[in-house]
Amino acid sequence: MAVAKLGTVVLDCPDPLALATFYAGLLGGTPSASEDGSWVHLEGDGGAPLAFQEAPGHVPPQWPSGEDSQQFHLDLMVEDLDAAEQEVLTLGAKPLDVEDRGRGWRVFADPAGHPFCLCAC
Structure with a gap:
């Protein structure tokens, strides 16, 4: 029996919206950003969930x-x-x-x- 199931694959990056936009062009879906822009997830791409997290020192x-x-x-x-x-x-x-x-x-x-x-x- 599995202990967990995969939720979201999160990529650290310096600019979450820019990277989410790149992957939206590649995989489909629409970027949806948090209010402060430090977290963006890709909605409606139909694949494994992807999100992008701001990491200034990436x-x-x-x-x-x-x-x-x-x-x-x-x-x-x-x-x-x-x-x-x-x-x-x-x-x-x-x-x-x-x-x-x-x-x-x-x-x-x-x-x-x-x-x-x-x-x-």
């Missing part, structure tokens, strides 16, 4: 690095890797590992530096 993970942890990453399933790559770059993602076109995934960083993978369905 230091993005270094990828790839054997010395530092990447902390975590999101695997996002897509139908067309090439089309999805163009979309995430337009939204503001940075390519981290996209050179190997023969495999079924490509690695990017969101605008706050969190790594995520686009993975072929």
